[in-house]
Amino acid sequence: MKCEKYLELISLYIDRDLxxxxxxxxxxxxxxxxxxxxxxRTLKKTVALSRVYxxxxxxxxxxxxxxxxxxxxxxxxxxxxx
Amino acid sequence: MLHSDIINDMQNNQPKxxxxxxxxxxxxxxxxxxxAAFEELVKRNQAKIYNLGLKLLGNKEDAADLLQxxxxxxxxxxxxxxxxxxxxxxxxxxxxxxxxxxxxKKKIPLVxxxxxxxxxxxxxxxxxxxxxxxxxxxxxxNQELKLLIEKSVDALPGKYKTIFVLxxxxxxxxxxxxxxxxxxxxxxxxxVHRSRMFLRDKxxxxxxxxxxxxANL
Ligand SMILES: [Zn+2]
Numbered sequence: 001m002k003c004e005k006y007l008e009l010i011s012l013y014i015d016r017d018l019x020x021x022x023x024x025x026x027x028x029x030x031x032x033x034x035x036x037x038x039x040x041r042t043l044k045k046t047v048a049l050s051r052v053y054x055x056x057x058x059x060x061x062x063x064x065x066x067x068x069x070x071x072x073x074x075x076x077x078x079x080x081x082x
Numbered sequence: 083m084l085h086s087d088i089i090n091d092m093q094n095n096q097p098k099x100x101x102x103x104x105x106x107x108x109x110x111x112x113x114x115x116x117x118a119a120f121e122e123l124v125k126r127n128q129a130k131i132y133n134l135g136l137k138l139l140g141n142k143e144d145a146a147d148l149l150q151x152x153x154x155x156x157x158x159x160x161x162x163x164x165x166x167x168x169x170x171x172x173x174x175x176x177x178x179x180x181x182x183x184x185x186x187k188k189k190i191p192l193v194x195x196x197x198x199x200x201x202x203x204x205x206x207x208x209x210x211x212x213x214x215x216x217x218x219x220x221x222x223x224n225q226e227l228k229l230l231i232e233k234s235v236d237a238l239p240g241k242y243k244t245i246f247v248l249x250x251x252x253x254x255x256x257x258x259x260x261x262x263x264x265x266x267x268x269x270x271x272x273x274v275h276r277s278r279m280f281l282r283d284k285x286x287x288x289x290x291x292x293x294x295x296x297a298n299l
Contacts (some may be wrong), residue, residue, distance in 0.1 A: 010098040017256070040216035046282040047250055049220060053231040054137070054251050061132045065146040069124060069153055076157060077117055 003029075003036055014047060037052050102108075105169055113161055119162070124153050127170060131177050137247050138181045140236060148184065152177040168260050174254075175262040178244055185240040192240040195280065214289035227288075234284040238277055245270060248279035 006029055012018050013026045030037050099124040100108065111119035131152050135145030155176050163172055179284065185192060214220060228232075235243060245263070248254045249270070256270045264268070 006274065007095050007284065009273045011160065011278055017271075022223070024085050037215040038211065038215075040284065041213060042211060043278055045123055045215040045220060046278055048188070049227065049285065050231055050235065050246075050250055050281060051230040054235050054247070055232065056251075058129075059136060062142075062146075065132070065142075065149060066128060069128065069150050070121060072150055072154060073117070073121065073157060074126075074255055076154065080115075 003033060006033075006036055007039070007074070010036065010043060014044050087249050105203055106165070109160070109163065109165070113163070120157060123169070124128070126171055128153070129140060130170060134174065134177055134247075134252070135181065137251065138178075138240075138244055143182055148177060148180050151180045154158060155180070167258075171258055171262055178262055179247050180246075180264070181244065182240060189215060190240050193242070195242075212290055214286065217289050221291065230284065230288055237284075238280060242277045242280075245273045246281075249274045250278070272278040 006026065009018065009022060009026050010030075013023065018026065030040055089206060100118055103111075103119075103122070105123070105126070108119045108123050112123055128149060132145050135148035136142070138143055139148060144289045152173060156173060159176065163169070167175075235246065238246060241263075245259060248259050249256065249261070256267050256274070259265070259270045260267045265273075
C-alpha cells in the first residue's frame with residue numbers, strides 16, 4: 001500500500017478510531033516509513049496545538065446580549081396572542 | 083424534605099422551581115408553550131451557543147446575532163423536536179446552519195479551499211516537511227503561534243472550519259457531528275482529516291522558516 005493511502009488512517013489512528021487490524025497496519029507502516037512517522041508526529045502536534053491555541057477562552061454571554069434574546073422572545077409571544 | 087416536596091413547595095416560586103427541573107421536563111413544558119420553561123432552556127444553553135458563535139464567526143456582534151437567531155428558530159421549531167438527539171445537539175444543528183448562512187452572506191467559501199496547498203492527495207508537500215514536532219517553539223506559550231493558528235483555522239472553508247472546531251476543539255464525536263450537519267460519518271471524518279492537513283501545512287511552513295532563520299544566525 002502506498003504512503004498516500006495511510007494519511008487518513010493516520011488521522012484516525014490519532015483519534016483511536018480504528019479497529020485492531022487497521023491499528024496493526026498503521027503501526028507496522030510507521031515503523032518502516034520515516035516520512036509517514038514525521039507526518040504522524042506533526043499531524044498529532046497540529047491537533048494538540050490547535051486545542052491549546054484556538055480561541056480557547058470561554059466567554060460569558062454579555063448581559064445586554066442575553067437581554068436582547070429575551071426581549072425578542074417576548075415580542076414573539078405577544079404576536080402569538082393574536 | 084423530599085425532592086418532590088421541594089418542587090411542590092416552589093410551585094409558587096416559578097424561577098427557582100424551574101431551575102430544579104430536568105432538561106426533558108423543561109422541554110415538555112416548553113413544547114406546550116410554557117414560556118418560562120423555554121427561557122430556562124435558553125439560560126442553560128446560551129453560553130454554549132454564544133461561544134460556538136465566537137469560534138465560528140470570530141467576533142462578538144455576529145456571535146450575538148447567531149445566539150438570538152438560534153433561539154428564535156428553536157422556539158418555532160421546538161414542537162418538531164423528537165428527542166432523538168440531545169437537546170444541545172439539536173441546538174448546535176440550528177446554530178451551525180445559521181452560521182453557514184452568515185458565512186455565505188460574507189462570501190466566505192463553504193467547501194472550496196482557496197489554495198492548492200491544501201490538496202490532501204499531494205505527497206510531495208508532506209514528504210518534504212521537516213519534523214518540527216519537538217521544536218521548542220511549539221511548546222512555549224507563544225503569541226505568534228496562537229495568531230497563526232487562529233488565522234489558519236479562519237482560512238479553512240466554512241464547513242471544514244465548523245467540522246474541525248466541533249471535532250478537534252469542542253470534542254464532539256464524528257457521529258454527533260454527522261447528525262448536526264446531515265452528513266455521513268465518513269464525510270465528517272474525511273473533512274476533519276483534510277482540515278488537519280491544511281493546518282499542518284501552515285504550521286510546517288511556519289516552522290520551516292523558523293528553522294532556516296535559526297540556521298542563518
Ligand atoms: Zn509511508
